[in-house]
């Protein structure tokens with residue numbers, strides 16, 4: 050098994066190398082506890098470990114071991130008096146099917162590990178022969194991603210957001226797509242993880258921010274009601290040194306009022322660098338930029354950060370909205386999130402609203418805004434302009 054810690058670099062950068070070392074030591078201890086004495090645990094570099102399971106009777110036992118390891122690693126640990134969460138990705142190669150020598154086995158376990166990262170991390174993957182083909186595709190895609198920006202291949206789609214009380218359009222979320230010359234229109238899931246890994250997310254994210262702000266201002270100049278545009282951010286962008294300066298520069302350049310920009314952050318972004326995040330968020334709030342927590346409910350859902358961070362809004366993840374009002378658990382969760390957010394003076398947007406019964410339910414719970422296919426799927430610029438001209442309409 051090749052095991053690689055997820056986002057270890059950001060912990061190292063944030064908490065320092067001493068803390069990083071102590072985290073590695075803890076991981077090593079936890080790994081050793083998960084396997085037998087006849088097995089081998091080795092650290093082969095950075096945050097990469099290799100585990101050799103020497104004798105196994107049933108292949109399924111490997112599943113259990115891998116699950117046990119992932120569970121052991123994801124237990125919270127204390128570093129510098131802070132609670133840290135870390136996860137790992139594991140790739141598994143089996144002798145002799147997947148390789149008959151050390152190099153071959155390691156290479157294939159490594160490939161499988163990358164696959165596990167691709168699948169969203171905190172998981173494990175077995176090597177398979179197709180992975181070689183997939184890796185090649187990945188490489189090709191990564192190469193074309195490097196040139197996509199200069200070739201103008203990215204586009205922003207806009208998805209409307211409606212205020213439930215007034216029924217008016219109040220804003221939109223900017224969602225990036227990649228118009229790939231060979232593969233067609235690619236959703237963010239196909240390239241954002243890669244952009245994060247390679248660091249390309251910084252220029253791409255900056256372009257998205259700039260484009261969305263400029264477009265929002267242009268719609269206003271064209272005579273439409275002033276709207277708010279929400280832009281998604283990922284951790285690396287938010288943690289970059291000159292982030293505040295970047296936001297200031299984009300607002301200045303585009304002439305957009307800060308209140309017409311909302312930044313969507315995820316829970317994990319805030320957790321990973323709590324103290325510095327607070328400073329950055331306070332600065333943004335002072336500037337008048339609106340701050341939203343995206344996909345609320347899917348992460349740690351720590352209530353303390355809602356209290357400690359100057360957030361304006363939570364966006365309830367669409368997985369909770371999908372089965373309301375029929376599923377009593379989801380109904381209870383959504384009601385509770387809305388009530389809690391309101392008590393903390395936060396606004397609530399429900400994502401993924403697709404039908405009228407969801408809308409009615411959310412209305413009775415006083416949810417502030419909705420977004421989803423019921424209003425419209427994300428639209429290219431020109432179509433969004435048409436949508437604006439047509440006014441706010443929900444088809445019965």
Ligand code: C2E
Pocket residue numbers: 208223224225236237238241254257281282283343344367400401402403420421422423426427
């Ligand atoms: P997200 O922020 O949760 O975005 C909402 C996603 O839900 C969008 O997928 C949207 O098309 C989809 N969606 C909207 N309404 C509905 C609905 O009624 N039902 C269902 N089933 N789905 C709905 P999309 O555009 O593929 O975006 C996926 C994710 O990519 C976004 O999730 C966001 O996290 C990320 N992303 C998008 N644009 C950017 C960007 O410019 N920068 C960064 N860093 N991430 C981005």
Ligand code: CA
Pocket residue numbers: 222281313343
């Ligand atoms: Ca979002």
Ligand code: CA
Pocket residue numbers: 343344364366367400
């Ligand atoms: Ca979301």
